[in-house]
Amino acid sequence: MTSKTVGFxxxxxxxxxxxxxxxxxxxxxxxxxxxxxxVDRLVENGGERAETPAEAAERADVVVTCLPDSxxxxxxVLGEDGVAEGLSAGxxxxxxxxxxxxxxxxxxxxxxxxxxxxxxxxxxxxxxxxIDGSLSIMVGGEDEDLAAQRDVLEAMGETVTHCGGHGAxxxxxxxxxxxxxxTLQAISEALVFAQQADADLEAVVExxxxxxxxxxxxxxxxxxxxxxxxEPGFFASYQYxxxxxxxxxxxxxxxxxxxxxxxxxxxxxxxESGLGDDDNSGVIQIIERLADTEARIDE
Amino acid sequence: MTSKTVGFxxxxxxxxxxxxxxxxxxxxxxxxxxxxxxVDRLVENGGERAETPAEAAERADVVVTCLPDSxxxxxxVLGEDGVAEGLSAGxxxxxxxxxxxxxxxxxxxxxxxxxxxxxxxxxxxxxxxxIDGSLSIMVGGEDEDLAAQRDVLEAMGETVTHCGGHGAxxxxxxxxxxxxxxTLQAISEALVFAQQADADLEAVVExxxxxxxxxxxxxxxxxxxxxxxxEPGFFASYQYxxxxxxxxxxxxxxxxxxxxxxxxxxxxxxxESGLGDDDNSGVIQIIERLADTEARIDE
Numbered sequence: 159m160t161s162k163t164v165g166f167x168x169x170x171x172x173x174x175x176x177x178x179x180x181x182x183x184x185x186x187x188x189x190x191x192x193x194x195x196x197v198d199r200l201v202e203n204g205g206e207r208a209e210t211p212a213e214a215a216e217r218a219d220v221v222v223t224c225l226p227d228s229x230x231x232x233x234x235v236l237g238e239d240g241v242a243e244g245l246s247a248g249x250x251x252x253x254x255x256x257x258x259x260x261x262x263x264x265x266x267x268x269x270x271x272x273x274x275x276x277x278x279x280x281x282x283x284x285x286x287x288x289i290d291g292s293l294s295i296m297v298g299g300e301d302e303d304l305a306a307q308r309d310v311l312e313a314m315g316e317t318v319t320h321c322g323g324h325g326a327x328x329x330x331x332x333x334x335x336x337x338x339x340x341t342l343q344a345i346s347e348a349l350v351f352a353q354q355a356d357a358d359l360e361a362v363v364e365x366x367x368x369x370x371x372x373x374x375x376x377x378x379x380x381x382x383x384x385x386x387x388x389e390p391g392f393f394a395s396y397q398y399x400x401x402x403x404x405x406x407x408x409x410x411x412x413x414x415x416x417x418x419x420x421x422x423x424x425x426x427x428x429x430e431s432g433l434g435d436d437d438n439s440g441v442i443q444i445i446e447r448l449a450d451t452e453a454r455i456d457e
Numbered sequence: 458m459t460s461k462t463v464g465f466x467x468x469x470x471x472x473x474x475x476x477x478x479x480x481x482x483x484x485x486x487x488x489x490x491x492x493x494x495x496v497d498r499l500v501e502n503g504g505e506r507a508e509t510p511a512e513a514a515e516r517a518d519v520v521v522t523c524l525p526d527s528x529x530x531x532x533x534v535l536g537e538d539g540v541a542e543g544l545s546a547g548x549x550x551x552x553x554x555x556x557x558x559x560x561x562x563x564x565x566x567x568x569x570x571x572x573x574x575x576x577x578x579x580x581x582x583x584x585x586x587x588i589d590g591s592l593s594i595m596v597g598g599e600d601e602d603l604a605a606q607r608d609v610l611e612a613m614g615e616t617v618t619h620c621g622g623h624g625a626x627x628x629x630x631x632x633x634x635x636x637x638x639x640t641l642q643a644i645s646e647a648l649v650f651a652q653q654a655d656a657d658l659e660a661v662v663e664x665x666x667x668x669x670x671x672x673x674x675x676x677x678x679x680x681x682x683x684x685x686x687x688e689p690g691f692f693a694s695y696q697y698x699x700x701x702x703x704x705x706x707x708x709x710x711x712x713x714x715x716x717x718x719x720x721x722x723x724x725x726x727x728x729e730s731g732l733g734d735d736d737n738s739g740v741i742q743i744i745e746r747l748a749d750t751e752a753r754i755d756e
Contacts, residue, residue: 319664333647337670340643348632351712365618371636373672413650
């Protein structure tokens with residue numbers, strides 16, 4: 159049995175290493191990207207070039223996309239020379255972008271009518287996870303469609319979780335972003351308060367990390383927040399975009415989000431203040447501005 | 458050298474096992490409690506009885522209090538027959554109650570003027586931690602005063618962290634409650650949203666627990682939240698009281714708390730709805746009511 163061919167559209171910071179992992183796993187990969195340099199590198203690594211998304215889809219059995227937002231995904235899939243033009247009945251489409259669950263559902267409907275099997279499969283784990291293939295992949299779609307593409311997904315990620323029908327992968331990614339960002343916001347409020355009350359910030363973090371407040375963000379971000387180090391792991395501007403997806407989805411599905419809504423406003427302030435290229439933990443700077451202080455170690 | 462005598466005021470759910478641990482560690486303990494049954498049990502275990510807080514203080518070198526709120530602590534310490542009447546210069550006072558940092562600071566000032574060394578030392582770890590001596594104790598006060606009472610604190614808790622000057626223990630406890638409650642609130646919003654969008658709630662939790670959203674609450678409370686099991690580990694009414702302390706302290710110290718403020722309102726709703734005796738993770742029920750749904754496993 160010959161390996162199925164993967165069409166890959168969107169060879170950016172995440173997509174390029176994911177496509178390379180597919181090559182390494184033995185899949186023929188036909189790549190397309192808006193700017194051609196990333197395709198040149200893919201070809202050097204043994205991949206092939208497609209001039210348009212439609213061509214990548216025509217030459218492949220399954221198309222994987224990794225694109226910045228809902229609008230770009232819609233354009234690349236349904237627009238002129240888009241993926242949909244190249245897909246045929248029996249092909250598969252897997253979108254690893256983080257987009258609105260409602261858009262994921264609509265794509266599944268439209269491509270489904272063509273006889274294409276569709277999975278929404280947003281990823282988390284960052285550039286490092288994309289390079290070393292340790293991404294967590296949250297999948298929405300039919301059981302049998304996931305089973306058919308599990309080999310492709312497992313070439314790119316370590317954990318593949320089936321979260322429900324079409325859109326459920328995007329819903330899960332939004333849940334992840336709700337918890338991540340609100341935890342960072344809560345830690346920001348706690349640290350600025352502790353600073354205003356003259357407590358020892360590092361001791362505060364040490365004292366509360368081991369109990370019911372314990373979390374990844376307290377272990378991995380509070381120390382750098384106290385140092386005022388906001389070197390990006392995950393851009394605040396991306397956090398803002400993803401929170402916008404979450405609150406839009408809250409509106410679409412009728413889910414109230416009182417705290418998430420406030421956190422969304424904090425990231426809006428951060429991006430509007432020109433801090434969008436800082437790490438998402440840099441949201442503490444907005445609370446510091448509101449308090450007119452800085453939660454910092456005394457050097 | 459003979460062991461110092463500990464006066465213990467407030468032999469409730471937390472205080473009684475803490476006093477027993479002091480006895481087990483070899484400290485003579487003179488106990489007082491508003492209702493006498495707990496003192497009877499302490500005496501059976503080898504402790505002694507004091508008729509008033511003042512008497513407990515008179516007969517002890519260090520007084521430990523474990524009381525429900527700021528008002529009770531002020532009354533028991535500064536009121537008629539209170540601890541202050543029995544304290545002398547050179548004695549020590551250690552309050553393990555969770556109270557307003559500003560009240561802790563005032564007590565430290567007033568007792569300090571009498572030559573008494575004062576520590577605020579609120580605890581976390583619950584009844585189980587009080588029984589097995591594994592409490593986390595967050596301490597505010599002077600270095601040398603903590604050094605002098607470390608033996609007493611280590612008889613009751615496993616982790617003793619010095620968080621700064623007077624009040625810093627209470628500030629740290631408030632930080633703990635900010636992060637705990639806001640994380641539960643964020644998880645509640647995420648789960649109700651996932652339910653409304655028809656995702657598989659257990660898969661959502663599994664998919665996001667391993668990454669940047671990972672936290673104690675997701676591991677230890679999300680599964681029972683999905684089951685609709687709100688058997689109390691920590692009463693929502695206590696969470697509300699502690700959040701009130703946090704937001705009051707935010708006002709006192711000039712620390713903005715946009716997300717904490719919203720979470721405080723959610724716990725207010727919970728208590729006002731008659732759900733104060735549920736676990737603090739039961740805050741999801743308020744979001745469910747707002748959404749007119751229930752985030753539950755399909756049985």
